[in-house]
Amino acid sequence: MKVLGIETSCDETAAAVVDNGNSIMSNVIASQVDIHARYGGIVPEVASRQHLLAIVPVVEKAMADAAVSWQDINGIAVTFGPGLAGSLLVGVNMAKAIAMARGLPLIGVNHLEAHICANWLENGKAVEFPCLCLIVSGGHSDLILMKGQTQFEKLGQTRDDAAGEALDKAARILGLGYPGGPAIEQAAEKGIPLWSFPRAWLKGSYDFSFSGLKTSLWHLAQKGQVSVADTAASFQEAIVDVLVNKTVEAASDLGVKSVLLSGGVAANHMLRERFAARSLLPVFVPSSILCTDNAAMVAACGYYRFQAGEFSGYDLDVVPGLSLG
Ligand code: KG4
Ligand code: ZN
Numbered sequence: 001m002k003v004l005g006i007e008t009s010c011d012e013t014a015a016a017v018v019d020n021g022n023s024i025m026s027n028v029i030a031s032q033v034d035i036h037a038r039y040g041g042i043v044p045e046v047a048s049r050q051h052l053l054a055i056v057p058v059v060e061k062a063m064a065d066a067a068v069s070w071q072d073i074n075g076i077a078v079t080f081g082p083g084l085a086g087s088l089l090v091g092v093n094m095a096k097a098i099a100m101a102r103g104l105p106l107i108g109v110n111h112l113e114a115h116i117c118a119n120w121l122e123n124g125k126a127v128e129f130p131c132l133c134l135i136v137s138g139g140h141s142d143l144i145l146m147k148g149q150t151q152f153e154k155l156g157q158t159r160d161d162a163a164g165e166a167l168d169k170a171a172r173i174l175g176l177g178y179p180g181g182p183a184i185e186q187a188a189e190k191g192i193p194l195w196s197f198p199r200a201w202l203k204g205s206y207d208f209s210f211s212g213l214k215t216s217l218w219h220l221a222q223k224g225q226v227s228v229a230d231t232a233a234s235f236q237e238a239i240v241d242v243l244v245n246k247t248v249e250a251a252s253d254l255g256v257k258s259v260l261l262s263g264g265v266a267a268n269h270m271l272r273e274r275f276a277a278r279s280l281l282p283v284f285v286p287s288s289i290l291c292t293d294n295a296a297m298v299a300a301c302g303y304y305r306f307q308a309g310e311f312s313g314y315d316l317d318v319v320p321g322l323s324l325g
Contacts, residue, residue, distance in 0.1 A: 001074045001306065004062065004098070005299025006055075008091030009083025009111045010138065011036055011047045013054035014295035015062035017073070021117075021303035022124045026065035027289075027296045030054040037178045041168065048086030055094045062295070070102050077302020080108035080312075081322030082139065088318035100314055107302045108312040112140060112324040113152065115262040117304065118286040118297040127284055128257040134247045135324075136271075137263035138164035138179075141208045141243070143250055144325050146260070149304050154325035155250065156206025163239055163265045166210035170235050173214075173221050174228050184232045185268055191229030193237040195220060200242070206250055213238055236270060244274045251281055261285040264292040 002025070007014040011032040017025040032050045036042045063069075078095035081088060092108070099106040116133045133144040133152075141158040161169065164181055171180025176187055197216050200209040217235055220226055243265075251259050258281055265271065267288040275283045290297060 001303060002068060002072055003075045003077050003299040003302045003306070004059070004073050005295035005297070005302060006059065006076070006078040006091045006095045007111075007114070007293055007295040007298045008051045008055065008087050009079045009081070010087060010293055011042050011050075012293040013051050013058050014293060015059045016295035016299050017062055017066035017068055018121070018296050018299035018303065021300045021307075022120055024121060024296045025068065026062045027294055028058050028062045028065060029294055030058050033179060040172055040178055042084070044084045044086055047084055048090055051087055051090035055090055059094065059098075073102070073104060075105045075107065075302060075306050077107045077109050077298050077305070079111045079114060079298050080316060081319035082111055083320060085318055085320045088320060092316060092318050096314055096316060105306065105311050106314065106316060107305045107310060108316045109298050109301045109305065110322055110324055112142065114297040114301040116144070116146065116260060117301040118262055118290040118294070119260045119284045121290055121296055121300050122286060123284045126282070127260065130254070130256045131258040131260050132247065132251045132254060132256045133260045133262065134243065134266075135263045136163045136243060136261070136265035138162060138168065140263065141210070142324065143206045143247065145254060145256070150308050152325035154323065156208065158208045158210065159202075160209050160211035161214060163208070163210060163243060164263070166214050166239060167265065169214050170217050170232075173218055174231060176228070176232070181265055181268065184236055185270070187229050187232035188236045188270070191227060191231070191233035193234040194230045195234035197234055197238040199238055201246070206246070208242065208246065210239065236268070240268070240271050240274050243271060244278050247275075248279050251279065256281065258282045258284060262291060267291040
């Protein structure tokens with residue numbers, strides 16, 4: 001079954017064709033990062049206008065790269081939340097227009113579930129349930145227990161800043177630009193983690209908190225005369241330390257069979273290496289391009305929902321504050 005996926009929840013306009021939920025036939029991403037970098041973060045109004053300009057060429061390229069015609073497509077999957085309302089509307093309206101014109105089934109996909117499904121694009125056959133999923137993105141740091149392909153239970157979330165948000169804000173404080181995660185990672189390579197930033201362990205809870213860490217960085221930066229590389233290395237160390245230790249402990253408490261990482265922060269090399277070194281269970285993580293926002297993960301997620309007999313009506317609406325589990 002070939003699914004066309006469409007993703008416009010934030011600042012990437014993306015479309016992809018995926019066969020049977022795991023074979024990527026095309027994966028096209030038009031990033032707006034250079035435009036938003038000028039403002040130091042995403043400007044929602046600008047993002048939705050850029051989606052409007054990019055969506056048709058991006059979908060056309062996804063179809064051309066996959067060398068398929070509309071007769072070959074069996075269903076359309078689109079992110080309907082969480083995300084920026086104006087951005088989501090562009091993708092959802094494009095998906096509805098295609099589905100209606102071609103008489104194709106439509107499925108609205110949860111962006112967080114799609115991030116998790118990126119793991120099936122490469123590792124699908126080896127993943128065993130139940131598994132523990134850590135979603136670390138710009139807006140979320142969620143721990144989710146996954147009991148089956150479409151069964152999710154949220155165990156914890158961030159109480160303030162998400163991991164990616166904290167990295168983006170830290171990069172701004174250190175003058176490293178946007179997006180902050182890759183900028184901090186690059187700067188940290190030349191530094192030593194000399195500063196011991198506070199870690200919010202929140203014992204007895206699966207929640208995360210990163211705002212205290214960010215404030216601590218701000219106070220340190222105010223003092224001046226600190227090396228940006230050493231500060232970036234120390235900040236990255238603190239975030240990775242909390243994410244890895246809390247997730248590995250939760251996996252052991254719950255007796256799951258594997259751990260799945262996903263979301264933009266999962267592209268971080270130190271996070272990936274630490275998980276591999278620390279976890280006794282198999283740890284799955286998509287390749288970097290499938291960690292950050294893309295539409296192949298949306299198509300894969302749509303495939304499993306179609307397989308479960310689920311469809312959305314052509315009155316599908318966006319849900320900017322949607323959560324998972
Ligand atoms: O999943 P994503 O592309 O979009 C959302 O759904 O939010 O995640 C974006 C987040 C940003 O905060 C970005 O700074 C972070 O992922 N990120 C990284 C890396 N690449 C992207 N954080 C740490 N290391 C990276 N290499
Ligand atoms: Zn995302």
